[in-house]
Amino acid sequence: MSNRYPVPSTDSAIAALRWALVFIFLFFGIAKFAQYEAEGVARIASQYPLFAWMYPLWGPRVASNVIGTIELATAAALALGAFSPRISVIGGLMGMATFLITLSFTLGVPLWEEGYGFPFIGSLAQFLFKDAGLLAGCYAIAVFSARKAGLARA
Template identity: 65%
Template sequence: MTIIDTALHRLPAPSAAIQALRWSMVFIFAMFGIAKFAAYEAEGVARIADHYWLFAWMYPLWGVQGASNAIGILELSAGALIAAGAWSHRAGLIGGIMGVATFLVTLSFAIGADLWQAGYGFPFMGSLAQFLFKDAVLLAACLALSLDAGHRLARTRKGAT
């Protein structure tokens, strides 16, 4: 047996990667969700979201801080459900889907936006692109968690019949 074969036999199971994704997403949702309750974050979100059709209706109803608080509650809820997915396949599936929806929404801000740095153009990202593009990997992480939870839920249901 070669050293590579030995190393390959000692690799953790793919479930270790799912757990790493789970707890990193819980951390992300907790930190960003908590931040939404602070005035500096509420103002920052409002600069982007108050003119966007998915969020614009919240600002006249709840104001800048109220809209940010609502977004924060959704983010904290997604994180809590993703965390609960360690024990409940159904909770993990719902939390993962909430995460997918969250990052689809944030990535949709790129539609029609000027993403490139003025005076440089493509591929030099402007501040909005720098803010948004990282969400592609967060979307993929939530998709992986959703698929994992869905497969585990299906196996559990199949075993129950």
């Protein structure tokens, strides 16, 4: 009698991760086209040098639409990556860039809950820290896909 249980394949684990990320990018991207999200993003992004220039030029709504379009393109690349490892690499790298940028927002913003201090993070830190896991997921997809496409060695 064997104590071994069937283990799902790496392909199925990556597929689950892929579709979870597609879901996240799709709905976060769609939300960027709503006024409430445009205003919420502007509170953070308009103070950040990489995005600050967009707000005086276009205003919060168009700036948010640009960010949303990038997120929707990332969702599309990740989804199409289910059928093409090379496109999957691109989608994984796009996702990594997105989350590296959002994680860099943690520099210079108040992360700890006022009045409590470390380790009690505030809502901004909660919003940003989850991106570390999403970054790792995009990295896993990029690496797995690069190997599958023959662009990297195992």
